[in-house]
Amino acid sequence: MKLVRLGLRDLARCLKLEQRNFPTPWSEPSMKAELVGGAGHLALGLENDGFLCAQVFGRVVEDELHILNIAVDRAWRRHGLASKLLEELFQKAAGLGVETAFLEVRSSNVAAHHLYDSLGFKRIGVRKAYYPDTGEDAVVMSCKLNKVRKPPKTQAKDI
Ligand SMILES: CC(C)(COP(=O)(O)OP(=O)(O)OC[C@H]1O[C@@H](n2cnc3c(N)ncnc32)[C@H](O)[C@@H]1OP(=O)(O)O)[C@@H](O)C(=O)NCCC(=O)NCCS
Secondary structure, eight states: OEEEEOOGGGHHHHHHHHHHHOSSOOOHHHHHHHHSOOTTEEEEEEEETTEEEEEEEEEEETTEEEEEEEEEOGGGTTSSHHHHHHHHHHHHHHHTTOOEEEEEEETTOHHHHHHHHHHTOEEEEEETTOOTTTOOOEEEEEEEGGGOOOOHHHHHSOO
């Protein structure tokens, strides 16, 4: 597994990964905006033999990291890839002076809730009817970067 920085040249494969893994995927312009780069934009992927299996997008605003999107292809789930990508994202964000990470997650997304809980994220609020496609609430979570837990899998695996 190889860690890669994602850029505009990766647009097509990032969109495909997005579409395979979300019922309401980001549009092409939204994906482009994250891949175009620029101050505070962080876009990382994990490749296996050149195939993009996982991606994460974050934005740094002053001392905050906002995790915008993370996806791992079905065949690669529960192998520590999301944890690894987030760990790398946190390291890069810390290098930019970030102290706290924030995210929003659908209230029904059990896998994501378990993932963020396992890393030490805490619920700090709810945005009612936040997602226009389903009307679902978003749970807002945060974690101080110096308090993030390192899951055992990512320590053990050479990814
Ligand atoms: C959520 C998602 C990114 C997790 O990716 P992943 O690579 O499978 O996660 P990891 O292997 O790093 O999991 C780390 C820990 O999170 C928890 N976890 C992850 N998926 C879980 C699931 N389906 N059920 C229960 N716990 C889960 C576990 O504690 C896991 O550790 P363990 O496998 O040792 O028990 C992946 O399921 C996904 O891409 N889902 C579709 C897109 C999505 O919902 N993205 C999140 C938007 S907020």
